[in-house]
Amino acid sequence: MKPFFQWPEVDLSTIFIAIFVLCLLILTYYLLFRITKKKEAQEAYWRVIEKWLHKRRFTSEEIKTIKNWLIALPNQELAEAASDKMTLNKILKSYIIESQTMNPEQQLKMLEKLAFHAAAAREIHNIEEVYPGDYVSVDWQDHHFLGIVVKEENSRAAIRILKGSLPKHAEGQEATLHFFRPFAGGFRISGKIENILNGGLIFLGDGAQKELETTVSLPVALTVELSYGGYIGLDNKDTLDNFNPPKPIRVETIQISSRGFVVNLEKEYLNWLGHSHIWEAKIALPVDNVSVQWIETKGYLGVLNKAKLQFLFRFLEIHKDDKEKLRKYLLRLLDKKLNPPPKKG
Structure with missing residues (x-):
C-alpha cells in the first residue's frame, strides 16, 4: 500500500544549493538594509550641515560642491561634523584650502563665509x-x-x-x-x-580700487534663491514646499555701482528680508538704442532707507564676464556725463 504523502527524494547537493541560495538572499537583504540605513543617516546629517551652511550665506552652487565631497566621508566623521560646528569648520577649511578644482577666488569666498568674523559687513577702502x-x-x-x-x-x-x-x-x-x-x-x-x-x-x-557709481534707471528682475535651508525658521522640506515666495519682482535701479544697486520696493517686501538669505538679480544693460544684454548676479538685499522704501542690493556672486560688462557700461556712462557731446547749433 502506497503512503498518502511521500517527500520527494533529493540528493545532498540540491540541499546545499538551496541553503546557499537562501543565505545569499538573506545576505543581499541585509546589505540593502544597511545601505538604506546608511543613506538615511547621511541625509539626516547632511540636512543639519546644509542648514548651517545657508546661515553662513553659502550659495547653492557652493553647497553642492561641498556635498559632493562631504557625503563621501564615513558616517562617523559626518556625524561628528553635524554635531560639532568647530569640527565641521575645521574639516571644510582643510578641504577648501587643499582643493585642486577651485580657483583662489572661490576658495577666498568660501573661507570668509566660514570665518564669518566681526568685519563681515565692513567695506575695505585701504x-x-x-x-x-x-x-x-x-x-x-x-x-x-x-x-x-x-x-x-x-x-x-x-x-x-x-x-x-x-x-x-x-x-x-x-x-x-x-x-x-x-x-x-x-x-x-x-x-x-x-x-x-x-x-x-x-x-x-x-x-x-575705486568704485564706479552713477545714477541711472535700468530694468532689474529680482527673485529669491530657492533652496532648502535658505530660510530662517524653516526646519523641513514640507514647510518649504508650502512656502510661497514672492514672484519675480520687476523694478528699475535708482543708482548702480560696480558693487551693487539701489531700488525702490513695495512695503510688503520688508517682511521678506528677514526670511531669505540670497537673492538673484538680472540686470538689463543697454548695448545700443535697441538691444540690451542681461547680466546675472546673486547678492544680499537690505534696507537702505526705510522711510523711502529704498533697498540696497550688494553683489556677492557675479561672473567675471558679467562684472566686466557692467564695468565697461559704467565707464562708458560716466565718460558721457563727464564729456557730454557738444550741443548742435
Whole structure:
C-alpha cells in the first residue's frame, strides 16, 4: 500500500544549493538594509550641515560642491561634523584650502563665509581696513595665491601663503590683493610686493580700487534663491514646499555701482528680508538704442532707507564676464556725463 504523502527524494547537493541560495538572499537583504540605513543617516546629517551652511550665506552652487565631497566621508566623521560646528569648520577649511578644482577666488569666498568674523559687513577702502585673519587672493602677473593676513601696520600687510609660494624675483613688483566680505562683497587693493618671506610676503598697499557709481534707471528682475535651508525658521522640506515666495519682482535701479544697486520696493517686501538669505538679480544693460544684454548676479538685499522704501542690493556672486560688462557700461556712462557731446547749433 502506497503512503498518502511521500517527500520527494533529493540528493545532498540540491540541499546545499538551496541553503546557499537562501543565505545569499538573506545576505543581499541585509546589505540593502544597511545601505538604506546608511543613506538615511547621511541625509539626516547632511540636512543639519546644509542648514548651517545657508546661515553662513553659502550659495547653492557652493553647497553642492561641498556635498559632493562631504557625503563621501564615513558616517562617523559626518556625524561628528553635524554635531560639532568647530569640527565641521575645521574639516571644510582643510578641504577648501587643499582643493585642486577651485580657483583662489572661490576658495577666498568660501573661507570668509566660514570665518564669518566681526568685519563681515565692513567695506575695505585701504590696507588699514584689513584685519588679521582675513583671507586673501594674491594676484601677481598671471599667478594666484591663496593666503591669510597675519598682521597689518603702516599701510603694509604681512600675508602667509596657504598654498604654493612666490618666487624671490617677485619682490618689488606690482600685485593685487582680492578680499571678500560676506555682507559687503569683493574688494581689490593694488600695490607691490615689498618682501618675499619664508612662506609669505609683505605687501605695500596704495589704495583700494575705486568704485564706479552713477545714477541711472535700468530694468532689474529680482527673485529669491530657492533652496532648502535658505530660510530662517524653516526646519523641513514640507514647510518649504508650502512656502510661497514672492514672484519675480520687476523694478528699475535708482543708482548702480560696480558693487551693487539701489531700488525702490513695495512695503510688503520688508517682511521678506528677514526670511531669505540670497537673492538673484538680472540686470538689463543697454548695448545700443535697441538691444540690451542681461547680466546675472546673486547678492544680499537690505534696507537702505526705510522711510523711502529704498533697498540696497550688494553683489556677492557675479561672473567675471558679467562684472566686466557692467564695468565697461559704467565707464562708458560716466565718460558721457563727464564729456557730454557738444550741443548742435
